[in-house]
Amino acid sequence: MLSREQIIDTAVELLDAGGEGALTVRAMTERLATGSGAIYYHVGTRDELLDTATETVVTAALATKPGGASVTPEEEIRAVALALFDAIAEHQWLATRLTLQIIRNPIGPVTVGIFERIGRQVGALGVPQAAWFDATATLVHYILGAVSQNARVDGDTSDVEAGVDREEFLGAASRAWQELDPDDYPFMHAIVDQMREHDDREQFLTGIALVLDGITNLR
Template sequence: MTTRTRRSSRRSEALSRERIIEAAIELLDADGEAGLTFRVLTARLSTGPGAIYWHVANKGELLDAATESVVAAAVPLDPAGSARSPREEIRAVALGLFEAIDGHPWLATQLATQLSRSPWGSVTPRIFEGIGRQVRALGVPESGWFTSTSALVHYILGAAGQNAVNGRTAQPGVDRGEFLDAVSTAWEELDPDDYSFTRAVAGQLRDHDDREQFLAGIDLVLAGVTAIHPPDGQRR
């Protein structure tokens, strides 16, 4: 009886929607969207396709659910007991998304798809809420909420997505330092009359840290937001 109960418990856990989404994320991380098929998923879960279709109707719904799960973990809407300032909270949300996209190479494409094709779903509102609450807390007037939040969201997703692409497209077997050194060297050898600026920053490219550069960009956007939309009490 005990053995039968344990088997039943394991089977129930394997067939839950949460377990299916977890397995889907594991497959996406390993092999990308092409590697996520219901055949492979049923083999991973040791079940039949009918049991999976009971919880998710198709691959599109499964991709949406996997995206929602990762974003929900990266962007908590109610950080318990946080003593951070609004600016610090924005940096924390931004870095959470940066690391989620960096850790899940398929995520950038899915976020772009959801933001453009189904902005009414749970992902877009969660990201906007996570950033927008803090924009409001900065004292930005209501007329500037949407534009300011949109600018931050577009920067975060664009920069984080590009970073993830750069990590995937570097030459196989070449580490990041070697890759950046090769690019910097090529920039330094450009024609000085046509590419004076690019040559001048080549050394900065060689030595930069991706996360620090990303967060510096957040600070630049926030500086612009607060300069254009100062809190009501600071307006002249």
């Protein structure tokens, strides 16, 4: 018997394979060997299925817990941030849907789940309650902005090919930067090697550390 979980898993598979454009009622019915009525019955419209797929992936990421007997709020924040980072790296379509959820549906489970998980740790850091929202929103905005930057967003019309090799892309960018006039762009010349050799996850964690340093100063 067809289940709601089967439908959601199939939707995620289609999204992973081809982005939002691949998620059609026809593709779903062919993959599941069922009629459209069964899909609508279990999950509703296509937009509702997209929201449910997003919620499913994000909920799994938010369930990630850091190891160790005694975990600090900073470690909790890093764990959930990296879980979201890895989720978007694995599911490229998620960047767009996650951003839309935060913007359009502040009362939805995705927005509420992310803010609750991170906000509790902000409070545990000793931040005054009057600054909880601003501090948490700053962290959430950094996390989502940074992880989305590393994903190919649906609707991207740039000439960067999907699946392009990262090393090749960074190498081409670094060569272009090196061709800039060093008198006009001294900073770009100074950081070109760092850009070409940087690790995305390490850079992401550095940003988290910088934001946390600023938040802890609110105490």
